[in-house]
Amino acid sequence: MPQNKSKAPPVVTVSTVELFRARKVAIFLRVAGGPQSYDSETRLHVSENSHPEKVDTLLVGGTVLTMDAERHRYQPGAVAIRGRDIVAVGDEGDLVSRYKAEETVRFDDHLVLPGLINAHTHMPMSLLRGLADDLRLDVWLHGYILPVEREFATPEFAFLGTTLSCAEMLRGGTTCFVDMYYHEEEVAWAAVEAGMRGICGETVVKFPTPNAQSYEDGLRYCEEFMSHWVDHDLIVAAPAPHSIYMTTPEILEATTALARQFNVPHLMHVAETRDEVEELLATSALRPVRWLEEHGILEHPLIAAHCVHVNSEEIQLMARYGVGVAHNPTSNLKLASGIAPLAEMLQRGVQVGIGTDGCASNNDLDMVEEMRLAALLPKAVTRNPVAVPAEEALAMATIYGAQAIGLDHLIGSLEPGKRADLIVVGLDALHQSPFLETTNANIYSHLVYATQASDVRDVWVNGRQLVRDGHLMRIDVPQVLERASELGRQITRFFVQREGRILDKLVDIAPLEQRETFEVQVKGALRDSAAFYKGLEHPDVHQIAHTSRDQYDTYFFFDRNAPQRLRYREDQVIQLDGTVHPIYNLTLTGPAKEAEYEHSVVLSRSRYTAEADRSLRFYREYFGPEKVVEIGKHRERYHIRFKGLDFAVNLDQIQSPRSAGPFVEIKSRTWSQRDAEQKARLIGDLLGILGAQPEDVLPHDYADLFMAPEEE
Numbered sequence: 001m002p003q004n005k006s007k008a009p010p011v012v013t014v015s016t017v018e019l020f021r022a023r024k025v026a027i028f029l030r031v032a033g034g035p036q037s038y039d040s041e042t043r044l045h046v047s048e049n050s051h052p053e054k055v056d057t058l059l060v061g062g063t064v065l066t067m068d069a070e071r072h073r074y075q076p077g078a079v080a081i082r083g084r085d086i087v088a089v090g091d092e093g094d095l096v097s098r099y100k101a102e103e104t105v106r107f108d109d110h111l112v113l114p115g116l117i118n119a120h121t122h123m124p125m126s127l128l129r130g131l132a133d134d135l136r137l138d139v140w141l142h143g144y145i146l147p148v149e150r151e152f153a154t155p156e157f158a159f160l161g162t163t164l165s166c167a168e169m170l171r172g173g174t175t176c177f178v179d180m181y182y183h184e185e186e187v188a189w190a191a192v193e194a195g196m197r198g199i200c201g202e203t204v205v206k207f208p209t210p211n212a213q214s215y216e217d218g219l220r221y222c223e224e225f226m227s228h229w230v231d232h233d234l235i236v237a238a239p240a241p242h243s244i245y246m247t248t249p250e251i252l253e254a255t256t257a258l259a260r261q262f263n264v265p266h267l268m269h270v271a272e273t274r275d276e277v278e279e280l281l282a283t284s285a286l287r288p289v290r291w292l293e294e295h296g297i298l299e300h301p302l303i304a305a306h307c308v309h310v311n312s313e314e315i316q317l318m319a320r321y322g323v324g325v326a327h328n329p330t331s332n333l334k335l336a337s338g339i340a341p342l343a344e345m346l347q348r349g350v351q352v353g354i355g356t357d358g359c360a361s362n363n364d365l366d367m368v369e370e371m372r373l374a375a376l377l378p379k380a381v382t383r384n385p386v387a388v389p390a391e392e393a394l395a396m397a398t399i400y401g402a403q404a405i406g407l408d409h410l411i412g413s414l415e416p417g418k419r420a421d422l423i424v425v426g427l428d429a430l431h432q433s434p435f436l437e438t439t440n441a442n443i444y445s446h447l448v449y450a451t452q453a454s455d456v457r458d459v460w461v462n463g464r465q466l467v468r469d470g471h472l473m474r475i476d477v478p479q480v481l482e483r484a485s486e487l488g489r490q491i492t493r494f495f496v497q498r499e500g501r502i503l504d505k506l507v508d509i510a511p512l513e514q515r516e517t518f519e520v521q522v523k524g525a526l527r528d529s530a531a532f533y534k535g536l537e538h539p540d541v542h543q544i545a546h547t548s549r550d551q552y553d554t555y556f557f558f559d560r561n562a563p564q565r566l567r568y569r570e571d572q573v574i575q576l577d578g579t580v581h582p583i584y585n586l587t588l589t590g591p592a593k594e595a596e597y598e599h600s601v602v603l604s605r606s607r608y609t610a611e612a613d614r615s616l617r618f619y620r621e622y623f624g625p626e627k628v629v630e631i632g633k634h635r636e637r638y639h640i641r642f643k644g645l646d647f648a649v650n651l652d653q654i655q656s657p658r659s660a661g662p663f664v665e666i667k668s669r670t671w672s673q674r675d676a677e678q679k680a681r682l683i684g685d686l687l688g689i690l691g692a693q694p695e696d697v698l699p700h701d702y703a704d705l706f707m708a709p710e711e712e
């Protein structure tokens with residue numbers, strides 16, 4: 001694919017990174033920084049007045065929900081921030097007497113709580129929001145997402161998409177994300193520009209990707225990328241081997257070693273679909289988590305996204321090894337992957353965070369909505385309304401999430417010494433009113449069941465204010481929207497053009513085995529097969545080979561103006577010992593007829609054949625034909641030589657949709673007009689020898705002959 005660099009390994013050097021930055025900083029605002037900067041620690045401990053102690057920001061007035069182990073809350077409460085850290089959390093009166101702040105922010109009638117942690121996403125995919133919806137995962141991924149990514153997923157795409165995602169997430173109260181994508185160097189830079197915290201996982205898989213020709217290239221990029229971000233204040237750079245099925249044990253061994261070398265977590269998708277589990281069981285007799293244990297992958301901290309299809313044994317293994325799970329309820333619902341056994345995971349002590357997954361399968365990055373689903377789904381599944389209470393859902397989006405991704409020493413709760421990643425949320429919008437504080441649990445249910453992402457008022461990450469009164473302070477929103485729309489128009493154009501070209505769609509999913517062959521052919525009805533067999537004995541007919549087959553053909557017809565049709569064939573060749581060897585292929589034919597000769601012999605062309613390695617169901621959903629015709633037949637195929645030229649002769653008995661036949665079909669490859677004319681003449685003679693009269697010649701394909709009348 002054109003975006004794969006062909007020569008040098010695609011390592012981003014510091015100078016090219018700087019170049020990208022220089023081109024892209026236009027989408028960030030330089031003016032409206034918060035009162036603090038990263039080096040504000042240099043302003044600590046001003047000596048002139050040790051009492052009260054100086055801090056940068058003091059938030060005072062409303063309810064502080066700490067999400068610490070004891071679930072302390074303060075009302076009216078306060079939080080003191082100095083530099084990147086939380087200095088104190090407590091009662092308003094206490095903190096106001098102890099600290100003197102450069103800036104005091106009042107949050108009366110509001111809540112302060114830890115910033116939300118999105119434990120699994122694909123940041124740049126916000127640019128593919130709504131690309132192709134309501135499809136099965138394989139059609140969605142292989143038919144739409146991957147072809148569009150091959151065309152568009154450049155470094156600039158990763159940077160812009162990440163910026164758009166940061167804007168949406170910050171505005172909705174998310175302060176930290178765990179990402180998996182390509183060009184992760186760009187994801188990291190965009191996050192830093194936006195001021196967000198993130199674990200950036202560079203995808204390593206066994207196939208070529210938008211930034212690596214081979215997995216060795218991918219590993220090299222990953223290692224180089226990780227070496228750029230060691231000990232960064234906001235970014236953890238990590239390896240993200242996509243999944244067991246997209247990698248190999250060799251790749252996973254290498255990425256585990258990298259994660260260990262840099263002391264960072266390892267990111268994977270695990271047990272997302274039932275198919276994935278069944279395929280692994282068929283090849284290894286092990287379920288995914290057991291497989292990971294067997295291959296030593298669980299020995300190092302792993303963040304496992306999805307874990308929808310894990311059984312009790314696997315849940316216990318995850319708890320024992322301290323695997324962090326990223327639960328993605330919306331994505332699992334939308335792609336019909338299933339519903340993860342969340343209640344059991346929590347009950348057995350698995351560390352579970354919540355993720356949105358990428359925008360192409362969600363279609364937003366709204367963590368409040370994910371919390372709500374995380375609390376609601378287990379209730380319905382277990383028919384138990386106390387299965388996962390709202391407080392647990394909020395914990396998953398904060399402190400449990402921090403534990404799951406290995407950052408709970410820094411974030412996830414409001415405690416002195418942790419980073420100041422916190423949000424202020426309104427409590428008095430129409431959809432939240434009134435707020436009845438009848439029990440201690442109400443505040444959690446109010447947040448999870450009634451609050452919306454848009455109720456977030458202010459956001460701080462690493463002590464720096466990034467959202468104030470609902471406005472993003474560092475990201476130039478109109479600029480980002482304009483650039484995203486422009487790219488959206490390009491993607492739409494590409495997509496619409498491809499949808500109109502069956503051949504392009506075929507090329508995107510299957511390597512073509514054969515292109516453009518030209519054939520002369522004729523078909524005729526026989527009164528009985530005895531004349532056919534007698535014809536094979538004719539002195540001018542020399543048999544070269546013979547096979548018996550059962551063929552099941554499914555023809556896809558598209559709109560009337562496009563005369564192309566696609567045939568999916570299951571060709572069961574019956575061997576001499578009676579065993580059957582099925583071959584599956586896809587053949588795209590152009591206009592049925594290119595030219596017509598004597599005896600209705602036609603010249604057909606534009607045939608493209610590809611191996612069909614996916615299910616018929618996949619192709620039906622992917623190509624979306626207007627009409628489908630299925631034909632089953634038994635075929636005796638003979639390769640013969642007649643007057644010095646080679647022909648294929650088929651004796652066909654149609655079995656479905658209804659019994660018909662026998663038919664004779666004669667074909668020969670050709671390459672020129674003259675050759676075609678000569679062969680057409682010989683086919684006319686051969687037709688007579690094999691028992692078909694000129695009036696028995698059929699001008700149509702089987703698909704046309706046996707189309708149900710109501711479909712015509």
Ligand SMILES: [Zn+2]
Pocket residue numbers: 120121122269305357358
């Ligand atoms: Zn994912």
